[in-house]
Amino acid sequence: MRWKNRPEGSNWGDFGPDDELGRLNLLTPDKVLQGVAEVHEGRSFCLSLPLDYPGGNALNRLRHPPRRFTSGRGDKLNYNFALNRINPSFTDVVSDDAVLLFTQYSTQWDALSHVGALFDADGDGEAEPLYYNGWRAGEDIQGPSGHEDALEGVCAKRLGIEKMAETAVSGRAVMIDLEKHCGHERVLVDYARLQQILKLDGVVIEPGDMVCLYTGFADVVLGMRKNPDAPTLENSCAVLDGRDPLLLQWITDSGLSVLIADNYAVEAYPAREGQGCCAALPLHEHCLFKLGIHLGELWYLSELASYLRANGRSRFMLTAPPLRLPGAVGSPLTPVALV
Ligand code: UVW
Numbered sequence: 001m002r003w004k005n006r007p008e009g010s011n012w013g014d015f016g017p018d019d020e021l022g023r024l025n026l027l028t029p030d031k032v033l034q035g036v037a038e039v040h041e042g043r044s045f046c047l048s049l050p051l052d053y054p055g056g057n058a059l060n061r062l063r064h065p066p067r068r069f070t071s072g073r074g075d076k077l078n079y080n081f082a083l084n085r086i087n088p089s090f091t092d093v094v095s096d097d098a099v100l101l102f103t104q105y106s107t108q109w110d111a112l113s114h115v116g117a118l119f120d121a122d123g124d125g126e127a128e129p130l131y132y133n134g135w136r137a138g139e140d141i142q143g144p145s146g147h148e149d150a151l152e153g154v155c156a157k158r159l160g161i162e163k164m165a166e167t168a169v170s171g172r173a174v175m176i177d178l179e180k181h182c183g184h185e186r187v188l189v190d191y192a193r194l195q196q197i198l199k200l201d202g203v204v205i206e207p208g209d210m211v212c213l214y215t216g217f218a219d220v221v222l223g224m225r226k227n228p229d230a231p232t233l234e235n236s237c238a239v240l241d242g243r244d245p246l247l248l249q250w251i252t253d254s255g256l257s258v259l260i261a262d263n264y265a266v267e268a269y270p271a272r273e274g275q276g277c278c279a280a281l282p283l284h285e286h287c288l289f290k291l292g293i294h295l296g297e298l299w300y301l302s303e304l305a306s307y308l309r310a311n312g313r314s315r316f317m318l319t320a321p322p323l324r325l326p327g328a329v330g331s332p333l334t335p336v337a338l339v
Helices: 022-026 027-038 161-167 178-182 191-201 216-222 230-234 246-255 282-291 303-311
Strands: 044-046 067-071 096-099 108-110 118-121 126-130 170-178 210-214 258-261 294-297 314-320 329-330 336-338
Touching: 027 170, 027 314, 044 303, 161 329, 170 178, 170 303, 178 191, 178 210, 178 258, 191 246, 210 303, 210 336, 216 230, 246 282, 282 294
Parallel strands: 170 210, 210 258, 258 294
Antiparallel strands: 044 336, 067 096, 108 294, 108 329, 118 126, 170 314, 314 336
């Protein structure tokens, strides 16, 4: 056993001592069939932003837009390259490219290795840096030795995003339409407000459902046409109140499998002030560290949300695997909804 004590409110060990999937374990074949049962019209929705949005780095100064390169062929660029240049009888024209991508710049999943916490799991009186299920920073999740470690170099040996990809992330999803009730106003949604909205809209969440929060934030981002300004980003649209213990308890009790939003961090960041020493990202701590709930951020939910709103529905089929990129702590993706 890697730990003697598990964090209060955590489910460490419940899915097995070496589990790396967390609540993805709830995406069972039955859950996929429940998702399939929501497909009535054969319409599909792309739930990704263009990956060069939000544009610039006003949202997070450490994350930069994708940069695209082309590979070389000797001193030539391997782009629009007519192969008759190497053999006059060839008729092909080829292009190759490569991308430098910050995995959490745009539409993304957070892996369970994205945010951990200091916690005394071995009972020696000293907190150590750990991730979900007690996997250890520096041993199970090793950082690169510099800025340019290759993929096969040191990286997350446990809890990498490829574990999520291997499950194919498919099943029934439920939309909570916060934008309908809050507009584009910056509203801190706590447990009471969330319950009110669920009741008003008749939204029911069952264990294993993938939960999506539509806030309108991605519409604000798209409207700024890749030139966003920080104050608008910081003051637009609903965010969850990660400091509300009742809201965190609801996440535990609902049995939701993953939590997704079209906003920056699902929760308010910075969070409102906490008491004493605590997580800067309390909902991240609760979901990624304690319960093994992957977080989806900056998804594009607008067209799907307006379809569901117009049709008095909240449920749909979702397929949303990340890149199967060994050891990464997050990933862009192109989620697909079917209704
Ligand atoms: C923040 O950076 C606030 O959130 P995330 O890392 O999950 O995008």
